[in-house]
Amino acid sequence: DRNTGSSSTSATPSKGSGSDKKPIVIGASLPLSGTLGYMGKDVADGIQAVVNDANDEGGINGRPIKFIPMDDAYDPAKHLANTRYLVDNEKAVAIVGSLGTEGLKSAAKYLNPKNFPVIGALSISDAISNPPQKSLFALPAPQSVEGPTLVEYAVKKLKSKRIAFVYQNDSWGEPAFKFSQEKMKSLGLEFVAVETFEPKASEMSTQLHRIKEAKPDAVILYALGSQAASFVNSAADENFKPALLGPSGLNSPEWIKLVGKNGEGIISCSSYYPITADNMKWVRDLHEKYKLSNPSSNSLMGTSAALVFIEAAKKVGNDFTPEALLKATEKIKSFDQKIGDPISFGKLDEGEKARRGQTTESIIILKDGLFEPEEN
Amino acid sequence: MLQLIIDGLIYGSIYALIGFAISTLFMTTGVVNFAIGETITFSMYVGIITMEWFHTSYLLTAIEIILLTVLFTVLITRILVLPLLKHGSIISTIGTASMYIIFPILTVGLSTQDHPFPKAPIPQMNLGIISSWDAVIFVITAFVAILLHVFVMKSSWGVGIRAIKSNQSHALSIGISVGKIVMITAILSGFIGGITGLIAAPKLLLTHNLMGTPFMVALIGAVLGGLNNPKGIYFGCLLLGVVQSITGGLFGSISREIIPILIVIIVLVIKPEGLFSSIREKRV
Amino acid sequence: MKANQLQVNQIQLNIGGVSILKDISFSLSEGERIGLVGPNGAGKTSVINCITQFEKRYKGEITFANKLLNKENPQDLPKYKIIRTFQNLGLFNELTVLDNFYIAAHQSFETNLKNLFTLEKNIKKEAQKLLENESIDLDDMISDLSYGQQKIVEFLCALIQRPSVLILDEPAAGLNDFEKSRMIEMILMKQRELNFSLLVVEHDVNFVSTLCQNVVVLQSGELLCTGCPEEVFQRKEVIQAWIGESNG
Amino acid sequence: MSIKTQIITWGSLLVLGILASFFLPPYFCYLLGLMAVYSLASIGMNFLTGYTEQISLGNAAFFGVGAYVFGILQSLEVNSVLSIIAGAALSGIIAFIVGFLTIRVKDIYLAVGTLALPLLLLQVTKGMEITGGTGGLSVLPLVEQENASSVEVAIIIVIASIIGFVSTLIANSFIGRAFHATRLSEHGAVARGINVVKYKVLAFVLSAILTSISGSLYGVVVGYITPELFQVMVSVNFLIMAIVGGRGSIAGSLLGAAFLVLVPALFNVFGLAQWQQLGLGIGMGVTLLLFPSGLIGLISIVMKRRRVAVNESKPVAS
């Protein structure tokens, strides 16, 4: 059952004049080099897969989409430069899938007065969408959802009494911790131990050591990639076996490979369906078809952004102006992106949810090498 | 506490290996090859990919990785470091920084993923408090440290190396083959770099940032001990590893970022050439 | 005691348990020219280093115009117009000859707002005059000069500092006879103008006897003898230690 | 160059810059602003590394201090100029202390020693409330009007030109020569009456002040500042600008800043946006190999008088 929700329906061949055949330009500023290069590249691939697919199906109103990924090496100044370039020189109609909280915030200041949309501002930081910024349409679900979801699961489902928290000491990890802490307080609990690690840490021995001393029965490990894996593996080595809960983003086959058997039973949450489940096959096929790297939780963010853009583009008819797209995006309600829970945006005055496409996450659990939805 | 110290010693050993890779080339050129960590990472990725695609054996992969790091280090030395050295070691160092920018992009091009990296097929030993791979890390580093110490401080080539460090233009003017000795140290640097990758990756996992933080810490540790002699680097890095581990363990992870660097600055203020390096007096 | 007299009073220097200077005393009066000679490693350069405070580990007293110099820093000595050169050169290699003169001259040329814009011109003029007879351009990079040329530039840089005590460490090493006699002339001429006193270390017997009124002979860190060159250079012990029989 | 030519050069740069900031398309106007901002940091790094050869990996600290002090004071509605000066003063004081403490530390040891500063400040800013913690701080715009960003860039151009001009004066004055002297021969400098400690610390302070102003202005153009400003790579970028532009040259510093900003832009224009960083790396290597003395070498090759024949112009000793 392959239905991308976009490609199959948007393939109305263009009957417009020749000038309409000009490509529709979109672009994104992503870290394609430096330490976060792998992330940006995955996102770019996710976007490219959907764009290629749409173009193969005839484009939008017969106009092909041209996607320009730009490298900012995670530097906000470069992010802003890239954004300005796309808006100004490439005459892009929208930014689709730009990554990085700080860069997006800088860009928003420039874009807001222009009514120029970033469709799929990829940041789970609440600061991006609360208060809502006119031009930023943020994806996926924010941290105010993620942290509490994990806490609630640990307390209610796992019946944990002693919960510890480890988080990355930056604008990604710290808010997650704050929200979780609030949730804990509301449940009348305190974390038994809290540790941080630096974004570029290469090992987690200190954190593990200190967490272990607190003898928790559950650890919320707000880490990704090698840091999360390193903690999980070392914990297993030392026969330290609390319940482990992690953020969205752990769900990729490669990360599962990193932890191997040690990962069994790890609890995570996600805005997207598990990649390995059957209903995600079409995404994998797309990536394979266009010789892109395997889909991952990062690439899914790109996929999601691109799908939302196409959905909005379909609503504007022939009026491919940034402003029209911005208005159209505001009108998206319960759009089924097929890779996760539906997406809705709203008018700026609709408050917090106006600029945050997804507000739910579901718990997934690692079983036999695959993340699977929690069984109720 | 014992566990903290052991942890510190093991990570310190990894830092020391990187420190050796940095210092071998530094000893002849005064250039810190900023790209060394990134070339190691790139070679490791090439290694893991050939391993996955062609199912090469561990030994073959290891050789491949070491050869690649040697090749890259030699090329960087040949193309950038040596030609720029005439104009000063700072310019040369900034020259290597260009590779520091380029290599990660190549690595991402190879693979955007993290990988578990296999350990060398050594017999599992029951060593009680310390895992057998940690034992390997410790022993190999100590071994490299001793060899390097003998080579630099005792052998006649070591005298040549230190002569070039002392004054390169003097060395040239009396006919020492500076280029050749520099290349020898470049090869050595790459070789140690390759070994570092093989040793560290199973412990740290193979990521794009495999050498990012360790490189910085190693540099700090090496400076703490004194970059000019292997002994200084070895004990400097070990010390830093242990200090990090203990302060982290006792006072939390933020202190682990702050206290070691404070120690370094205090040491430098008191002993500008590092703990284990005697200050060479100058007279006029 | 005459004004502007430099007095070296019983200095001793021990470094790392080795005694380098033992009880050296002598004085240099205004306008006097003293040669400091002796075999290699006798401690001549060390004496200069002590006087100019580059070497601080000595015991004893060094006074200039009755002021104790012991507590001064080496960079403060140019304020007293005690100017030195180095055996192994102290020039700024990657700068031009003119820049070296500028740097040397800043102490001796009074800077004030009035002459701010003419100052450099004046220095340049004086530098040009000093270089009149040399095969050296003001725009030459120091590193592009031959060793002898560098020696000359360093000497002239010391002169442009308008010394009242000029201390030269082997200024004529690497110069030929012609350059040496020119250097002597230059020193004598400048001395008439500025009335400085001169302390010079040199291994050229001829140079020292022509230039200096008195010589101080050191051997193994000890004062061997002092006197006028004609007399001292005849002495057996000086010939044996420094001049050599076959040079005699 | 005489003072008159300096005034003319900087004056025309200023006028051109202001004109450009109003007539260039917004993207290039922004790049122009960034160039002006970075050139101050580049000059600052050059005073330290190019002139006195004190290598610092710590200048990101001053950049960050400038940015944060400015950002915080702006939000408290303090006068903008005062905010910039406050940051510069604080940076200057920190630099004075650090420069003084590390006076005996050299080369790579100094580089690593100075690294401590941004690493500490990174943790401090992350932990503080007033800095916005890990999330960073939004910087209020300087002006609120239709073409605000052009006006901002024009203001930055004015500030940068004045500071650039003053820096040139300093570099060409005795201070600049003394900086060179301490680098080239410490004992030689001492014998000429130059207080080496004083000038080395002065270079540190000067560098910090310039970098701090640069940081404040960065806040203005980018509008948002984060603890990331204290990253090592920021310092490394300053070093790259100073060295690729031209060690020991103010004009070179400007070229270095232009290089770092324009090379990626060039890649965009040629449709190679993905490869801008790769291009930057390669461009850096090639530039250094072609012009080891920096991009300024390109200019001085044209301008420099060269001796040609055998000792031709020299009088012969006779």
Add this chain to the structure above:
Amino acid sequence: MVKTQTIEKVDQLLEVSNLSVFYGKLQAVNSVSFQIPKGKVFAIVGANGAGKTSLLRGIYGTAQYTGSLTFNKAAFTAKTNRFKSGIAHVPQGRAIFGDLTVKENLSIGVLGIKKKTNELEYLLNLFPILETRMNKQAGMLSGGEQQMLAIARAMMSRPSLLLLDEPGMGLSPKLRMEVYESIRRLLDQADHDMGILLCDQEIGYALRIADQMSVMQKGQFIWSGEAGSVSVDELSTKYMGLKA
């Protein structure tokens, strides 16, 4: 005078023809040709900046040069390692390694050379002061001591050709004489397989050990001849315009 008259031997150690040396565009040596026979001392004198040092640098391959160099009948290219071929250089300004000890500095003199000779003993005899400073950091030595070290280091490998660039600089008159005499003696004992190229400012000293001599001015030889055929005064007036 220690100079000994030897029988004319046509065996040339080093043949230099049309050697020019450049620093960028500046030409410091202008097409100079000469030969150094085995067993002979060839001295070059000349004013400051005449190009003596540049000539030696050209021969040693440390400055950019054109022209042909033949050493022991083998042609040199710019890349040939002079040191390994048996030429040692005592550069002007000594070029000793200040951070290394005296001992290590001496061992640099035989770095990468297999030839094991017993030079050290002989050299310590010549420079007894060095023996007492063996483990001292070379940068701490006095100027003259450093010069001794530079000479000794060059002689450690017992080179076939010794390039001496003002080796007497900074030496006391007595020691300078001893060194020159000793070098001459060494040459005479060495069975004529060794040669010396000496640059000196002081004609007097140079004449004492030289067999052949050239006067250099502005990058060219303006006079060449047998050292025995001229006197100091003659040469001084000739090439320096010094009043006799």
